[in-house]
Amino acid sequence: MVRRPPLFLVPLLALLLLALPAAAQDSLRLILPKMQPVVGEMIPVTIRGEYTGWIALEEMTFPDSAGYDWIQLGPDEWRDERVEGRSRRIFQRHVAVFARRPGSLEIGPVSHHLTKAEGNARLPAEVIAPPVSIDVQPYPAPGTPLVTRSLKVTDDLSGDPARISDDQTILRRITLTAEGTMAHLLPPRPELRERWLISFTAPERRETRLTERGPVAFVQWEWHLRPITGEQGTLPPMRFSWFDANKREMRGDITRPIPFGYGKQSENLGGAAMVPRGLAWQALAALAAGCLAGLALLLRDRGFRPVRDLQRLWHRLRPNRALPALRAAARGDDLFALRRAAEDYVRAERQAGRQPRPTAIARLDAALFGPVPAPDFDRAGFLRELTGR
Structure with missing residues (x-):
C-alpha cells in the first residue's frame, strides 16, 4: 500500500523543489x-x-x-x-x-x-x-570632446629662440598628459606654420597607460624650427580646451607665446653688403611720407587742413602688405589664423610708423584665450576696428 503525503504538504514541497535550482x-x-x-x-x-x-x-x-x-x-x-x-x-x-x-x-x-x-x-x-x-549628455562645447580628471601641458624648447644664431635649429616639444581618457581621444597635432619659419615635424607619440587610478593618455609632438628670413616673429599661443570631470566645467590650458630673434643674420642691417629689396621700398615709403608730412604742415600754416584726406591718400600710396591676408582670414572661421594675420598686419603698420588700435587685438585675445571661448566673434567689426576702414 502506497501512502500519499498530506495535501497541505504538496505546495510546500513544490516550493522547495523550485527554490533548489534557483539557489544553485x-x-x-x-x-x-x-x-x-x-x-x-x-x-x-x-x-x-x-x-x-x-x-x-x-x-x-x-x-x-x-x-x-x-x-x-x-x-x-x-x-x-x-x-x-x-x-x-x-x-x-x-x-x-x-x-x-x-x-x-x-x-x-x-x-x-x-x-x-x-x-x-x-x-x-x-x-x-x-x-x-x-x-x-552632449559635450558642453564645440569641437572634439576631451573629458579628463586633469590635463598637464608641457612646452619645452632646446634653446632660447630670442637669441637664435644664424642657421640654428631649435627643437620644440609639447606633451599632453590626461587622466581618465584614452590616447586616441586627445586632440590632433596643432598646425605650426609661419611664413618666416620653416618647421620639420617628427612622428607623434601616443599611448594609453593603465594605472591604479585608471587609464592615463599621453601624446607628444616635436617640431624642429628654423627661421628663414631676416625678420623677427612670434609663435602664437596654443589653446587646449577640455571638460573637467571633477568640477563639471570647461577649462583651458594655453601655451606661452614664443618670440624668435633674427634667424638670418646675413640678411639684417648689420651684416648686409647690399640693402635688401624690402628695406629699399621702406626707405622710399619713408621719403614719400616725409614729403607728404611737409606738404601737410605747409598747407596747415596757410589755413588749409585736409589732414584726413592726406592720410587716406597716404594709405592708398603705401598700403599695408599684410592687409589682403588679414581680410582673407577675417572671412574664414579660424580665429587662430586671424590672430596670426593680425599680428603680421600690426607689425607692418609699426614698421611704417603707424600705430594700430590695441583694443582690437585685446578683444581677439579675450575670445581666444579667455576662460570661455567666444563662439560668435565679430570678425568684420574686428577688421574695421583694427584697420580703421
Whole structure:
C-alpha cells in the first residue's frame, strides 16, 4: 500500500523543489555607477559573475559598438565569497566605456563561456549578462570632446629662440598628459606654420597607460624650427580646451607665446653688403611720407587742413602688405589664423610708423584665450576696428 503525503504538504514541497535550482543558478550582471556622463567621459563598468562548481576554463566576450570605445582596466578578479549563506565563485572585470554621441547608450549583452569540471567530466556552460543603458549628455562645447580628471601641458624648447644664431635649429616639444581618457581621444597635432619659419615635424607619440587610478593618455609632438628670413616673429599661443570631470566645467590650458630673434643674420642691417629689396621700398615709403608730412604742415600754416584726406591718400600710396591676408582670414572661421594675420598686419603698420588700435587685438585675445571661448566673434567689426576702414 502506497501512502500519499498530506495535501497541505504538496505546495510546500513544490516550493522547495523550485527554490533548489534557483539557489544553485549561475548569474552575471553589469553594474554601472550613478552618474550623468557627457560625451567622451569615462564610464566605469563592473562585470560581476556569481558561479557554483569548479570552473576549469572561461572566456568572456565584451561587445564592440559604434556607440562607444572601451578598454579593460586591469586583470580579472577571482575569489570565493558567501552569497546569501552559500559559497560562490565570484568573478569581476572592470571596463571603462567612452560614449561617442549623446543620448541613451546601451552596453551589452555580455557572454561568459565556462567549462565546469565535475569529476572526470567537462560540462560547457554559457552565462549572459543582459544589457544596461545610461543617458549620455552632449559635450558642453564645440569641437572634439576631451573629458579628463586633469590635463598637464608641457612646452619645452632646446634653446632660447630670442637669441637664435644664424642657421640654428631649435627643437620644440609639447606633451599632453590626461587622466581618465584614452590616447586616441586627445586632440590632433596643432598646425605650426609661419611664413618666416620653416618647421620639420617628427612622428607623434601616443599611448594609453593603465594605472591604479585608471587609464592615463599621453601624446607628444616635436617640431624642429628654423627661421628663414631676416625678420623677427612670434609663435602664437596654443589653446587646449577640455571638460573637467571633477568640477563639471570647461577649462583651458594655453601655451606661452614664443618670440624668435633674427634667424638670418646675413640678411639684417648689420651684416648686409647690399640693402635688401624690402628695406629699399621702406626707405622710399619713408621719403614719400616725409614729403607728404611737409606738404601737410605747409598747407596747415596757410589755413588749409585736409589732414584726413592726406592720410587716406597716404594709405592708398603705401598700403599695408599684410592687409589682403588679414581680410582673407577675417572671412574664414579660424580665429587662430586671424590672430596670426593680425599680428603680421600690426607689425607692418609699426614698421611704417603707424600705430594700430590695441583694443582690437585685446578683444581677439579675450575670445581666444579667455576662460570661455567666444563662439560668435565679430570678425568684420574686428577688421574695421583694427584697420580703421
